[in-house]
Amino acid sequence: MASLMDELLLTMDGETEQYEKLISLNGEKKDSIIHKKLDVLEAITSQEQAIADSLLELEKRRAELLRHIAAVMGHDGEQITVSWMIDNLANQPVERKQLITAKGKLMEAAGNAQMLNVQTQNLLRQALxxxxxxxxxxxxxxxxxxxxxxxxxxxxxxxxxxxxxxxxKQ
Structure with a gap:
């Protein structure tokens, strides 16, 4: 189970990194929209698509790891989440704290990316x-x-x- 937990934490850290990449691209994206640099915007959009594909793969991996962990814990067939894992790891404080930290970072990064996407959407609407x-x-x-x-x-x-x-007339 320890190796599954380590792999889950690595996967969640990977997701956080991908969201942070999206956040860092957002500044360039806003500048390209404001200054009407369509070639830069196209390049950024293709980078964002690659990051989104990576995020999708990491999310699938996280769900797969959670299914494996559920089977090890005797909850095979149940749909478990990271929050459920945190609640059920009361007797393992180190892993529990690591999961809480990883979940917090992931939630914060995803929330920031979503907020920036809404701002960019509004900027695009105004540009149109x-x-x-x-x-x-x-x-x-x-x-x-x-x-x-x-x-x-x-x-x-x-x-x-x-x-x-x-x-x-002449």
Whole structure:
């Protein structure tokens, strides 16, 4: 069981490291969004995807280790968690403390990554709103207003004013 516990702690530390990598990339990501550096943003996104894949593998490994530990402890078939492990290791204070520390670090790192993701999501939303505003502004600048010319049926003809500065014909 000691080797399983050590492997579980290493896996949780690995997850924490991956979340910290995500957190460190977030500053670069914000700068690339603000300064509209799409090539940098694309590179960061591919790095984040690799980290997310790594996190998924580590999470699967953690779940597998918890199943093995449950079998060793005589709780085969039950879905156990790290919190359950902490509660049931009262007679092993060293392992219990290590698990509490690892869980705390992992929870903090995951929470920080989630908070930064929400901030980045809001930043991206604002950037998209600015792009939409710019597109609308450009479209409206290119459209000329309609004239007040009326046809025989007393409705506007829909003619547009000229697009150049002068309407004079030569």
């Amino acid at each position: 709103e600015m792009v939409e505003f710019d597109i609308t502004l450009i479209k409206s600048a290119r459209q000329a207003p309609q004239t007040s010319n009326y046809g025989r049926d007393a409705e506007t003809t829909g003619d547009l004013l000229g697009k150049s500065g002068f309407d004079a």
